[in-house]
Amino acid sequence: MKAKIVITPKKAVVDPQGKTVRNALEQMGYQGVAAVHVGKYIEIELAPGTDKGAAQQALNDAAHKFLSNPIIEDYKLEIE
Amino acid sequence: MKAKIVITPKKAVVDPQGKTVRNALEQMGYQGVAAVHVGKYIEIELAPGTDKGAAQQALNDAAHKFLSNPIIEDYKLEIE
Numbered sequence: 001m002k003a004k005i006v007i008t009p010k011k012a013v014v015d016p017q018g019k020t021v022r023n024a025l026e027q028m029g030y031q032g033v034a035a036v037h038v039g040k041y042i043e044i045e046l047a048p049g050t051d052k053g054a055a056q057q058a059l060n061d062a063a064h065k066f067l068s069n070p071i072i073e074d075y076k077l078e079i080e
Numbered sequence: 081m082k083a084k085i086v087i088t089p090k091k092a093v094v095d096p097q098g099k100t101v102r103n104a105l106e107q108m109g110y111q112g113v114a115a116v117h118v119g120k121y122i123e124i125e126l127a128p129g130t131d132k133g134a135a136q137q138a139l140n141d142a143a144h145k146f147l148s149n150p151i152i153e154d155y156k157l158e159i160e
Contacts, residue, residue, distance in 0.1 A: 032130040050112035
């Protein structure tokens with residue numbers, strides 16, 4: 001079982017990495033870009049037999065407490 | 081239309097961020113973690129009416145050339 005956490009800057013927050021990637025794509029000659037957001041991706045391999053509900057709760061807690069900064073970032077947790 | 085690029089370190093590459101997250105989860109008292117990989121997530125909003133094939137080609141090219149380091153990282157591109 002794998003858990004995936006995607007952490008992205010909130011829309012209202014300045015995202016200098018995203019701007020840099022956007023500029024780089026334009027300078028490569030690719031014009032079709034409206035906006036770029038750069039965030040973090042965390043993939044967690046869970047031990048076999050882990051309880052999905054408990055994992056969800058613990059990882060939500062971790063994502064909120066120290067994996068993301070809830071003031072400027074949003075996160076999305078998926079367990080599959 | 082949105083393109084999503086997920087960049088992760090290759091399995092053979094040392095991932096100190098992943099180890100740190102794993103240790104942090106253990107110290108929080110959550111034991112069900114086998115491994116953690118930390119990577120980057122890039123979300124690209126494409127302008128309306130963009131051709132999907134052209135976008136795929138340009139972004140694959142960009143991901144290979146400067147968004148990832150193909151020696152130590154893998155990437156996955158999805159356009160939806």
